[in-house]
Amino acid sequence: MRLGRAGRGVAGHSRRSRRRPAPATVAPVSDAPAPPTARGDRTRQLILDTALRMFRERGYAATTMRAVAREAGVAVGNAYYYFPSKEHLVQHFYADLQERLRAAAAPALAAETAFAPRLRAVLHAGIDTTAPYHDFAGTFFKTAAAPTSPLNPFSPESAGPRETAVGLFRDVLDGAAVKPDPELRADLPELLWLAYLGVVLYWVHDRSPGQRRTRTLIDGAVPLIDRLVGLSRLRVLRPVTREVTALIRALRA
Amino acid sequence: MRLGRAGRGVAGHSRRSRRRPAPATVAPVSDAPAPPTARGDRTRQLILDTALRMFRERGYAATTMRAVAREAGVAVGNAYYYFPSKEHLVQHFYADLQERLRAAAAPALAAETAFAPRLRAVLHAGIDTTAPYHDFAGTFFKTAAAPTSPLNPFSPESAGPRETAVGLFRDVLDGAAVKPDPELRADLPELLWLAYLGVVLYWVHDRSPGQRRTRTLIDGAVPLIDRLVGLSRLRVLRPVTREVTALIRALRA
DNA sequence: CCTCTTTTCTGAACGCGTTCAACTAAGCGT
DNA sequence: ACGCTTAGTTGAACGCGTTCAGAAAAGAGG
Numbered sequence: 001m002r003l004g005r006a007g008r009g010v011a012g013h014s015r016r017s018r019r020r021p022a023p024a025t026v027a028p029v030s031d032a033p034a035p036p037t038a039r040g041d042r043t044r045q046l047i048l049d050t051a052l053r054m055f056r057e058r059g060y061a062a063t064t065m066r067a068v069a070r071e072a073g074v075a076v077g078n079a080y081y082y083f084p085s086k087e088h089l090v091q092h093f094y095a096d097l098q099e100r101l102r103a104a105a106a107p108a109l110a111a112e113t114a115f116a117p118r119l120r121a122v123l124h125a126g127i128d129t130t131a132p133y134h135d136f137a138g139t140f141f142k143t144a145a146a147p148t149s150p151l152n153p154f155s156p157e158s159a160g161p162r163e164t165a166v167g168l169f170r171d172v173l174d175g176a177a178v179k180p181d182p183e184l185r186a187d188l189p190e191l192l193w194l195a196y197l198g199v200v201l202y203w204v205h206d207r208s209p210g211q212r213r214t215r216t217l218i219d220g221a222v223p224l225i226d227r228l229v230g231l232s233r234l235r236v237l238r239p240v241t242r243e244v245t246a247l248i249r250a251l252r253a
Numbered sequence: 254m255r256l257g258r259a260g261r262g263v264a265g266h267s268r269r270s271r272r273r274p275a276p277a278t279v280a281p282v283s284d285a286p287a288p289p290t291a292r293g294d295r296t297r298q299l300i301l302d303t304a305l306r307m308f309r310e311r312g313y314a315a316t317t318m319r320a321v322a323r324e325a326g327v328a329v330g331n332a333y334y335y336f337p338s339k340e341h342l343v344q345h346f347y348a349d350l351q352e353r354l355r356a357a358a359a360p361a362l363a364a365e366t367a368f369a370p371r372l373r374a375v376l377h378a379g380i381d382t383t384a385p386y387h388d389f390a391g392t393f394f395k396t397a398a399a400p401t402s403p404l405n406p407f408s409p410e411s412a413g414p415r416e417t418a419v420g421l422f423r424d425v426l427d428g429a430a431v432k433p434d435p436e437l438r439a440d441l442p443e444l445l446w447l448a449y450l451g452v453v454l455y456w457v458h459d460r461s462p463g464q465r466r467t468r469t470l471i472d473g474a475v476p477l478i479d480r481l482v483g484l485s486r487l488r489v490l491r492p493v494t495r496e497v498t499a500l501i502r503a504l505r506a
Numbered sequence: 507c508c509t510c511t512t513t514t515c516t517g518a519a520c521g522c523g524t525t526c527a528a529c530t531a532a533g534c535g536t
Numbered sequence: 537a538c539g540c541t542t543a544g545t546t547g548a549a550c551g552c553g554t555t556c557a558g559a560a561a562a563g564a565g566g
Contacts, residue, residue: 039562040514065553075516077555086553138400145398147391147458154458202504205400205407213504220500227493234489240480247473251455251466292532293544318523328546330525339523 044082047072051079051089052096056132060090060139087143087151091158094151098161101129102168115176116226119192122172123199123218127211134203134211141204153197166193181232181241187248188229195225297335300325304332304342305349309385313343313392340404343393344411347404351414354382355421368429369479372445375425376452376471380464387456387464394457406450419446434485434494440501441482448478 050072054063065086069076083089108121130137143149150157169192173185180188199221203214232241303325307316318339322329336342361374383390396402403410422445426438433441452474456467485494 043514061552064551066551076553077517078515080554081514142395142399142402146395147460149395152458205405207400216503217500220496220503224493224496224500227496231489231493236484236487236489240477240484243473243477243480247470247477250469250473291543296544314522317521319521329523330547331545333524334544 040082043074043078047074047079047082048089048092052093055090055093055136059136085150087149090140090143091151095161097130097133098164101126102164104129105168109171109175113175113177115173115178115229116222118172118176119169119225120218120222122168123196123222124215126196126199127203127214127218130203131211137204162193165196166190169193169196178226178229179233180229181238183245184229184232184241187245191248192225195221293335296327296331300327300332300335301342301345305346308343308346308389312389338403340396340402343396344404348414350383350386351417354379355417357382358421362424362428366428366430368426368431368482369475371425371429372422372478373471373475375421376449376475377468379449379452380456380467380471383456384464390457415446418449419443422446422449431479431482432486433482434491436498437482437485437494440498444501445478448474 047068051063051068054068054071065079066076068089069079072079104125105122108125109118112118112121140151144151144153146152149155152158153162166189170189172192173188199214199218202217203211206214208214231237300321304316304321307321307324318332319329321342322332325332357378358375361378362371365371365374393404397404397406399405402408405411406415419442423442425445426441452467452471455470456464459467461467484490
């Protein structure tokens with residue numbers, strides 16, 4: 001019989017202290033070609049690869065921690081030795097996707113010079129890349145929305161992917177011949193990323209075949225954003241623009 | 254030993270067929286004052302009241318279905334006879350809150366006639382009413398974000414509360430001396446409700462003491478919205494306004 | 507070779523939301 | 537009274553994510 005402190009099941013938030021150190025990118029000094037990676041690194045990678053493959057093939061719900069462990073040939077506790085939670089495993093899946101989004105958007109960004117087509121290409125690339133995982137996204141979106149989740153786009157753990165994404169929209173602007181209000185200019189990449197989150201929000205709930213409605217949203221919203229950005233220099237809109245920039249600066253954590 | 258089809262645990266989406274009919278609001282014809290409610294109705298109410306009280310007192314996570322059943326003096330299966338899932342129980346909590354929001358906003362709506370203060374009062378009332386449940390909201394927000402959840406604000410099950418909320422913003426406009434673009438006017442209540450969802454989204458993630466930042470957001474965003482609504486009739490903005498209304502009409506499911 | 511520490515790994519146990527076969531209580535026609 | 541149908545109720549069982557005491561493997565020092 002178990003006598004220690006009772007487990008907390010699904011509600012657990014605290015993280016345990018007995019934890020493997022952050023994965024070293026390089027091996028310690030050693031000239032023998034022998035094991036290219038330490039044992040732990042190999043196990044960690046095995047578990048991660050197995051999980052990502054299963055996420056792709058079976059979706060979120062069917063990829064249980066037990067199934068991942070069984071498929072990888074380890075005990076379930078071993079998976080938790082390397083990854084604090086299932087969500088952390090999903091985070092790697094998410095990072096993978098973002099990498100592919102960047103790659104998918106690259107050709108269009110190299111070819112186009114106007115703002116609207118550049119923005120449109122990136123947004124459509126986002127949908128193209130994630131389309132195969134629409135159902136997956138629906139299930140996992142809920143955990144990403146929780147304020148305490150590491151998957152939350154605003155969380156510290158997501159800082160890396162977030163800055164990658166914001167950087168993508170910075171590229172969209174940098175390569176474009178567009179002249180927004182200079183005060184707005186600095187915050188615009190982040191605002192475009194927020195708009196992108198809005199598109200994702202709509203996409204996740206979009207049940208139309210092939211998520212056609214989301215394409216409609218993008219094609220309708222891009223010219224609007226384009227026009228608003230151009231209009232931001234207009235005298236009547238100046239105070240509005242100024243208020244917007246002042247507000248988002250006050251709200252940034 | 255159990256031999257039937259294995260349970261599906263937390264991933265369950267299908268709803269069973271053996272289900273109690275929708276609760277009749279009135280009792281069948283009967284002149285005896287006898288039992289004011291049928292046995293089933295009393296049990297249902299007992300479970301619901303117990304659950305709502307526990308949500309208030311202990312929060313979402315600590316209010317387990319077993320605990321609710323124990324506190325109400327019934328078996329856990331009995332709770333599931335009346336409510337398909339824990340989320341459906343939460344939905345009643347949510348409806349309760351919305352009722353209180355409406356009541357909290359009423360005095361200000363009766364006193365004010367200008368658009369901005371009316372909108373501001375409703376948004377602040379929303380924060381005031383839900384403030385005691387900020388932690389609760391954080392935990393339960395994640396399930397509300399799932400596209401398949403009945404708690405999702407866009408779901409058919411939420412149609413009632415949603416229309417109540419949109420109606421509140423219709424009141425805000427109806428009683429105000431404001432003249433937006435007539436094409437925009439019809440969609441404006443829904444747009445204001447969307448803005449309110451944005452405020453809630455920010456509020457849920459707002460960790461500042463007393464959620465002061467959310468107050469800042471409201472006080473900053475309301476004059477902006479006010480100005481934009483007033484500006485929507487401006488000639489330069491007409492095409493933009495028209496595009497906005499056309500787009501949101503195309504996107505409505 | 508033997509000890510001692512650190513890293514890696516194991517699997518039973520926990521509490522959760524949910525399901526379901528079986529039981530009891532109530533209503534109803536005869 | 538009696539069977540018969542329906543409404544209401546029970547609680548053990550399921551699979552899930554997660555935890556943890558301890559076993560096994562790998563190094564380190566002699």
